[in-house]
Amino acid sequence: MMDRLKQMNPVFLVLLLLFVAIAILSPYFLQPTGYMNFLKRAAPIAILAVGQLYVINSGGFDLSAGALVTLTVIGSSILLDGEASATWWVILAMLGVGVTVGTVNALVVSWLRVPSIIATLGMMITLSGIALTWSGGAPRGYLPENFRFFGRFLIKxxxxxxxxxxxxxxxxxxxxxxxxxxxxxxxxxxxxAMGDNPKAALLAGVPLTQTRIVAFAMSSISAVIAGILLGGFAGVSTDVGVGLELQAITAAVIGGAQLLGGRGTVGATIAGALVLQAMFTLLNILGFPKPVRDVVQGLILISAVVIAGYRRRRSGG
Amino acid sequence: MSGEIVFEMKAITKVFPGIKALDRVSFTARAGEVHALAGENGAGKSTLMKVLSGVYQAEEGAIFLRGKQVAFYHPLESLAQGVSVIYQEFSLLPDRTVAQNIFLGREPVRRWGFLDAERMRRETQKVLALFGDRHRFGPDTLVGDLDVAQQQMVEIAKALSLNAKVIVMDEPTAALNDTECELLFQLVDDLRGQGRSIVYITHRMREIRRLADRVTVIKDGKVTASFDEVPETSRIIEAMVGRDIGHFYPEPAAKDDIGAAVLTVRGGGNSRLFDIDLDLHAGQITGFAGVQGAGRTALALALFGAEPFETGEVSVEGRRVTLTNPRQAAQAGIAMLPGDRKAEGLVLMQSVRDNGMLSVRAFSRALGHPDKSPIATLDQMDKAFDAFDLRAASYEVEIQSLSGGNQQKAIVARWLSLDPKLLIFVEPTRGIDVNTKAGIYAQMRKLAQNGAAVMAISSDLPEVLGISDRVLVMSDGKIVAEFGHGASEAEVMHAATEAHLGLEAS
Incomplete structure (x- = not known):
């Protein structure tokens, strides 16, 4: 029993402690509207983080995720401009954009042998440029109610x-x-396996390019879905996705995913995303402004890597 | 001058997950002596020295340095006490000069913290002078421009500049040619003459005879023999191997056991291979001999599609196949067990099971359940592990905690699940202890008996000769000679080196 506790990923304990702290400071959190609102706000980052985990486990990074969120929101609003009947087509088209972006990222990494951090940085800048050019720099268009349903609607x-x-x-x-x-x-x-040792995976028969394409596609699709949710409850803005890729990476790392691949679970990554969101909520309750949140996010990212490394050395891994 | 005990390790026990790497090992080193530490790969020689230098901490036992008990928790601590270890892999920075490397991390400074480059060069010159005029490089030479032997001298110079009383050399001749070896031996003689204590780790008898004053042999983490003077070679080997070497290799195949050609290559070639005509038969183990760079590994990589043939044709069981990547090769029924297990075979952070199942999963439906593939289930894989007597605390532990032999078993199990027609073993016993070696040879034989063609590539010539039914010799990317079972080392070496005057395989 003690052994199992020791082996348990500490992210779950941290999450529990944060919930307790928030509940003490703000009993509203214990009401269904309180915690459901919390989960609603955490949903985009959790989805992005799990998508990002696919790329991290494959041994890479996807820095283009945040820009793709922005492009999804801006693009949908321009294409729809309040036209509810087109919502499903636009959602499908956006998912198609996601698959394309992911595939291009993966092929640049696989075929042109560009490190993923550079390939997706280039993609991030490109997508931001497209979003800005398309919108002319200011939010245009309007998202119809049935599009915003996913991000905003509450079943009561x-x-x-x-x-x-x-x-x-x-x-x-x-x-x-x-x-x-x-x-x-x-x-x-x-x-x-590919993230752990690509050479060994290749020699064991794993189709690396195909595996990588799916990983990057999952990250991009999750970015499009996160974009649809954010468009729903935050509305249209040109900076809606800024920095989200870094939050997603932070969440995965808090969950114990190993940068450069080979180790990381979906469950712990979701917990990592909730920890991040809970941290923001707590700072909010305590009255700290947004820049302080950034400082804290930076510090916990570093601490998470340090703690994970320390645990691994201790367990002889 | 000899006699005074410099350090003493008493009843050292070191445990890694699932394996006792050292079991009450004692070892004493005296000033002005070369103490050879002999043993097969994986016997625990390097582990013992890592305990001495503080890389590892022992679970039990004590270390005394000049009579005082010590405990090092970091190599820097032992270094400060005059214990230098020179590993096989050098820790040198290629883009820095010799002097910069020797003083790395402890550069002399002048007032205000400015680097005293002049003093650094002077002191380096002084240390290099201890080598006489044998080094042929100066303090300002870039380390990257030096050959392996000279780099080793830089490592030794580093130890000397720290005024090391104990110098541990871990298989120092591994990458040296004959002339370079002789130079090293002279250096070791000099160090001994200066009253330093040398621990010389090796498994080569020639070097023990040439250098050692005392010999300690360890096997499977235990001291099996300790000699105060160098005994007959056979006694050392016996202690290293722990058995008569005669029954080491399984019986060769009988004529009737050898079946039709499984794989045929006609006119195969690429940038490293020329005019390869090759038939590999079911039931037969074909060994490949040759010097480094003769093309043995290139041939394995070509057959496995990793560095494909550009000309010629390959057929498997009479059907033409295209082998442009490993996946195609595996689908055609070809398996390769890579030589560098860590770099090319294992996914180290994953479990033994995940390593065994990797190829099954690579060739099953992408969305299928990972443990219930129609090719092989996890239960079947567990049974294969059991059958190979794969030893692990559990099949769920990360494979990096296993010994080399057990890791190799997991990779063999991985390939057997695909039921391959040709198995290519590259350096099948590198880093594997002697007892496990015999097991791996027996397994290779069994695979052949079950109807597979087996290809064995190894830089260990006695191994190639011992295991193979037929030996093909390669040179300059061509197959130049063929021998049956029972060929002598001399004739094979002769064939392998005819075109390479002066080169010798180790």
């Missing part, structure tokens, strides 16, 4: 939990699918 009058935001359902479904793909399929095992 439920027994026990009273309310359930649609964003939370989206988060649960997306994360469950991505958990299954990572931990319960041959694909997921290939992906982690």
């Amino acid at each position: 009058d439920l027994p026990l939990i009273k309310i359930l935001p649609v964003a939370v359902i989206v988060m649960i479904v997306v994360c469950a699918l991505l958990w299954w793909l990572m931990h319960r399929t041959n694909y997921g095992k290939r992906l982690i």
